[in-house]
Amino acid sequence: MENPFSLEPYTSKDRFCDREQELGDVLSFLTNGSNVTLISPRRYGKTGLIFRTFEDLKEKHYICIYADIFSAQNLDDLIKILSEAIVCSMSSESLVKKFFAALKNARPLLSYDPISGSPQVSLSFQQEGERPKTLKSLFDFLEKQGKKIVFAIDEFQQVREFKETNVEALLRTYIQQLHHVKFIFCGSKKHLMTDMFVNAKSPFYESSRTVHIDRIVPEKYGPFIKDLFKKYGKSIDNESVDFIMDWTKRHTYYTQYVCNRVFAECSQKIVLDDVKVVVTRIIRNEIANFIERRNLVTEKQWLFLVAVAKEGAVRQPTANAFLMKYRIGNSATAKKIFAALVEKELLLEQSDLEGKCYSVYNVFMSRWMETL
């Protein structure tokens, strides 16, 4: 039987849990003329939600374009990735030709990746300074299609890493002029994303409506997991489902991963002991990777991570009680350590009404560290 707990960002509606509120907000903003900024920690389900949104938009005859700019280092890369995404969304070769003709000065060439079959666009610029014009003509082309278009740019914070400093402002200027093309800007580096859209000095300030993605609530997630097992021929008891949600802290990717393995490895009728065997095996298989990470941090940083894991979540990592309990040093040292760990994405920093809260980003690693 096929495993319904896929590790792809999105497969289908019936295998996608909840997100009704977020979906409704995103759709309403986009179809009423706003751009949307989607923010959440890594692996909560941003990309999944984009594709879920696309499904509904396509029914409303929107053209949907998805570009992941994680690997882009500069404006050249950005134009290339956006162009490839546009080509992917096109239904005919004559349209691709028109699009290429519109990319002034960039001499676009199309080829196909021999393995994945996905389109690859190569561009060559004759003079410095032509790139902004090409970027503009790319957006202008979309605007002139006479269609409603939604363009999702995933890992958008990456534009802050470009060597050119003005790309953010350029994008803002061009995007502002579009009426038929709306954007989803998506990212997981909360500090950067917030700064880009909430800081009055940033070009994108208040240009888009922000939707935050949080954990899926247990009242929705529990029944979803149970039903999906049942639909695909296996039964799992409530105790096991609660254990999975608790052990993975409802961090979507980890929950999905455990469900995937439990479905794959357990027999027809699943009980708590079966699930415990599976999670033990998952951790055992990951230990080599965790130890690899240890080489990326100092000894003190490692101690600190283990301490946070043992606590589960820490609200005041510089408080004396915490520092003394784990012999971490003074609060000035601790401050530096956790700032470095947040920067390395080993610690997850989250804010709520009570203030900030820190936890080990990788849930499996956190569960392993608890046992050290």
Ligand SMILES: Nc1ncnc2c1ncn2[C@@H]1O[C@H](COP(=O)(O)OP(=O)(O)OP(=O)(O)O)[C@@H](O)[C@H]1O
């Ligand atoms: N609503 C959902 N229901 C069930 N599974 C989900 C849901 N959303 C996401 N997932 C699962 O969680 C995992 C992570 O999702 P996704 O890749 O969309 O997260 P992301 O926030 O884009 O992550 P990243 O920051 O790494 O890009 C995937 O395996 C996906 O199947």
Ligand SMILES: [Mg+2]
């Ligand atoms: Mg993603």
